[in-house]
Amino acid sequence: MLTRQSVRQSRSAVLAIIRARQSSTQPPDPNIKPLESILIANRGEIAIRVNKTAARHGITTTTLYTDPDAASQHAYSSSRSYNLGQTSEYLNQAKILALAKDHGCQAIHPGYGFLSENADFARKCAEAGITFIGPPPSAIDDMGDKARSKEIMNAAGVPCVPGYHGSDQAPQRLAKEAEAIGFPVLIKAVRGGGGKGMRIVQSADAFSDMLDSARREAMNSFGNDEVLVEKYITTPRHIEVQVFADKYGNSLALGERDCSIQRRHQKILEESPAPELDDNIRKDLWQKARAAAEAVKYEGAGTVEFIFDNDTGKFYFMEMNTRLQVEHPVTEMVTGLDLVQWQIMVAEGRRLPLTQDEVEERISKRGHAIEARIYAENPDRGFIPDSGKLLHVRLPVATDDIRIDTGFVQGDTVSSHYDPMIAKLIVRGEDRRDAVRKLAVALESYEVAGPVTNIDFLKRCCESNDFAEGRVETGYIPKHHDELFAKRTPTPEVLIQAALSSFLQAKSQKPTVPQQTQANTPTSLSWSSPQSNLQSRNFTFQSADEETTPGTTPQTHSIQISQLSPTQFTAQAGNNSYTLTSTLDPTTNTLTTYFPHTRHTSRIIHASDSSIIHLFTPQGSYRLTPTQPGWLAKALGTTEKANSLLSPMPCKILRVDVKPGDVVKKDQTLLVIESMKMETVIRSPGEGLVVKRVVHGQGEVVGTGVELVEFEEIEAKE
The missing domain is CATH 2.40.128 (Lipocalin)
Structure with a gap:
């Protein structure tokens, strides 16, 4: 039986063999510092993903978890795992660094989210003598400040979207700049990503409310409420380039990904290569992405994101994510490379092992890949996140061309405290049409019971003709709303x-049946069963x-x-x-x-x-x-609240915009709630209603299905 000690000893032995083989074939390089132990400062599927690569290369790992994640899969993925405590402790820099030092971890892999793009944390790692598996703090600073990054990109010859990126954050100044740019405009948090702190504003009348909402969400997610204002391109595509750079000034573009299928400004389908893209533009994107990385002396894995204007064929720098992306498996599928291994390799001081020509040759031979993010969320209700126990999980069969990255198994609970992504389904085909077919078939065999998921919605995306033909844009979902949200009545x-x-x-509930008949299945029940009245x-x-x-x-x-x-x-x-x-x-x-x-x-x-x-x-x-029959509801003492509006998910009430006695119109804002760090506006479901009672106030935390507002109908005037 394997014990934790024997696992560690086995890994040490494997590591010794690997290092011995390396030293026997090449002289030691003083710039290379092999990593033997890594602390993974993240959770879920990315923690498991990093752990797999590290273990495959003989590197000991340490994982962390919080109280809500105590029974999670990533907490058990390593022989060494430690409880950080409260929900927010994945952001506790001092505690994480102390654990790394106390347990002899040479490096920290931050995954994505949490501390992955925190320059202050990267500096503290260096001060503590711990390798941060990511770019230098200066590059995180330069690219993490969206205003500063635009200045650097303009100087490097990388085209940027017209907009205001100044330090004057007065609402009046921002509103004036928006008017000058011309509506529609995009308000975007200067720090962070993932669609948080981002709002599309169609008119001057809506600017003030949208600005307040974007700032609240940005402060809640990133601890900084500064924003920039840019021209919103009406038919854009979101195309990003995976870049890699080493400590010696070498940089590579490992192909591009199209991430245009989004909801709430967050991606749900990503693919590589980008469809319907002229090859000259493709190569220009790669060259500009490498120029962006070199301009900030980048190291490691990064993603340069561009907005591509379908109307003009022009592209503009949007931002750079100074970390590994959620969708990195798409690039791994079309290059045959392990990007986590490359991250470790660069962190050790090694050179990039391929040239740009060799990368392009790999991409030309490996077809097309698509990733679908499986979320606990309800597409029919504005993609609001869901949570709860996974009562049943059935996965597609994994092959060389079908991969599932997940942090959950059947019986686990999707927590309301963190991102609701359950898994990533990645497929590869000979070409795009083949990849879309494989994705559709894999989704057909993907089953999740418990929380509501987006699996059926993803199926409808695959069946959508424009998606199948590669005619994509970031507004794809609202543009194809009637097709993607067609009401389905059970047959x-x-x-x-x-x-x-x-x-x-x-009929199988047979508590009084003798023991010898308990083995009967529901399809072979005895007619003498006490439940024969059924x-x-x-x-x-x-x-x-x-x-x-x-x-x-x-x-x-x-x-x-x-x-x-x-x-x-x-x-x-x-x-x-x-x-x-x-x-x-x-x-x-x-x-x-x-x-x-x-x-x-x-x-x-x-x-x-x-x-x-x-x-x-x-x-x-x-x-x-x-x-329930009416008589049962009465027996249980329950009554229907026909005029009540209930909370759609576990949430915190951020703002209440109505009070008892207010007359409200259809779609008028009633409350603003927050769940999983995303704001959701709760609007009036109809016209001609008077708010009778606001049940909960600002700052309160409520569960799913809790009454928020009670209405009374306005009596008709004769």
């Missing part, structure tokens, strides 16, 4: 599957995700099931009657039903901690909830 077959599953599950039953379902407005009732669907024999049933769905055969495999939760002219196979998960039924069918996934 009779789906509803019958849900009813049959509920019926069979109820031979016929009515079921009423409604969509668990159906968004309703005060005073309205979600659509309900009624199904009647009668059992004729252990596997024979009749079903009544509306005006349609069916005689069918159905069997349930309880080990895989797979229900197979033979309708008169077709067979339906679904995986069905009944949430034990809620009434939600998750169905994974060839027609897509559904979340249904049985409705």
